Amino acid sequence: MKANINSFSTRASSINRALDQIGDKWCLLILQEVFWGVNTFTGMLIGTGASKGVLTDRLNWLQTIDCLRKDTTARHPVYHLTKKSIELYQNGLMAMVWERTHFSSPALDRVELIHNRCGKPFWPVMQCGHCDKTVDSRDISFKPGPGAGTDQRATKTRRRSATAAQSSSKTVYNNLINLLGDRWTANLVALAFHGLKRFDEFNQELPVATNILADRLKRLVNEGVFSQQPYQQSPLRYEYQLTDKGRDLFPYFVTLLSWGNKYCGTEAGDPMLLMHKPCGNPMQAKVRCDQCFEVLVATEVRFNL
Ligand SMILES: [Zn+2]
Numbered sequence: 001m002k003a004n005i006n007s008f009s010t011r012a013s014s015i016n017r018a019l020d021q022i023g024d025k026w027c028l029l030i031l032q033e034v035f036w037g038v039n040t041f042t043g044m045l046i047g048t049g050a051s052k053g054v055l056t057d058r059l060n061w062l063q064t065i066d067c068l069r070k071d072t073t074a075r076h077p078v079y080h081l082t083k084k085s086i087e088l089y090q091n092g093l094m095a096m097v098w099e100r101t102h103f104s105s106p107a108l109d110r111v112e113l114i115h116n117r118c119g120k121p122f123w124p125v126m127q128c129g130h131c132d133k134t135v136d137s138r139d140i141s142f143k144p145g146p147g148a149g150t151d152q153r154a155t156k157t158r159r160r161s162a163t164a165a166q167s168s169s170k171t172v173y174n175n176l177i178n179l180l181g182d183r184w185t186a187n188l189v190a191l192a193f194h195g196l197k198r199f200d201e202f203n204q205e206l207p208v209a210t211n212i213l214a215d216r217l218k219r220l221v222n223e224g225v226f227s228q229q230p231y232q233q234s235p236l237r238y239e240y241q242l243t244d245k246g247r248d249l250f251p252y253f254v255t256l257l258s259w260g261n262k263y264c265g266t267e268a269g270d271p272m273l274l275m276h277k278p279c280g281n282p283m284q285a286k287v288r289c290d291q292c293f294e295v296l297v298a299t300e301v302r303f304n305l
């Protein structure tokens with residue numbers, strides 16, 4: 001497939017590096033399917049609503065970055081998670097928590113998670129690994145880490161489809177994927193967690209045309225993730241702030257950031273350090289069962305869908 005590649009530099013960010021690898025809507029949908037055990041080409045075709053071309057392209061990409069492994073010994077090839085992608089499982093759980101908190105659908109409301117360790121239905125919670133307090137985005141401070149600087153990145157214009165994610169029985173965080181599977185929208189939310197508020201501030205950080213930036217900000221306001229307040233009257237200018245619904249996306253981004261630190265890092269070290277203000281320790285987010293408070297791992301969770 002032909003891809004137009006444009007090169008640009010942005011502030012080094014593990015979230016951006018993670019999004020470069022798996023932040024595309026179709027990659028997120030494919031990984032979601034594999035998390036729930038759908039791992040054949042046909043199964044994913046139905047589950048994601050992707051065209052064959054797009055699905056083939058993204059499956060190849062996910063293998064290139066070592067997030068899927070193709071097993072060709074079966075009559076129909078199946079795709080398995082790797083060590084790298086299985087660690088995105090907590091990211092999927094956090095996506096599901098956000099979706100369930102802010103949306104309702106029969107499929108979503110039916111989902112029950114069972115923790116094999118304690119045998120109980122549970123809900124995932126994100127806690128600080130030091131003080132066990134539930135993580136709230138307002139309790140986190142950020143400072144540049146040893147790997148702070150700029151990243152030279154490439155943006156690929158890949159084959160896209162305008163269709164929204166399908167609502168198959170197993171896709172339980174489609175609203176999140178439809179929103180954050182758009183690259184610029186995901187970047188804007190991540191920057192908002194770093195305290196950016198104004199059009200000009202976002203514009204400085206993102207190599208994107210101003211009309212696209214304005215469109216994505218409007219979308220985030222319409223979706224209730226940002227609220228908009230005027231800070232200047234003539235000309236009229238707005239500040240954008242995360243709403244409660246927006247702040248609730250923090251655990252999703254924290255899991256992406258941790259994964260990006262681990263799998264998309266450079267020798268320079270982490271670009272950014274997070275501090276948990278209530279205990280004063282570096283933030284080590286743990287995704288735990290709200291019944292027994294053990295850390296959740298993919299092999300110990302089952303779903304009733
Ligand atoms: Zn803490």
Ligand SMILES: [Zn+2]
Pocket residue numbers: 115117118119120122289290291292293294
């Ligand atoms: Zn448990």
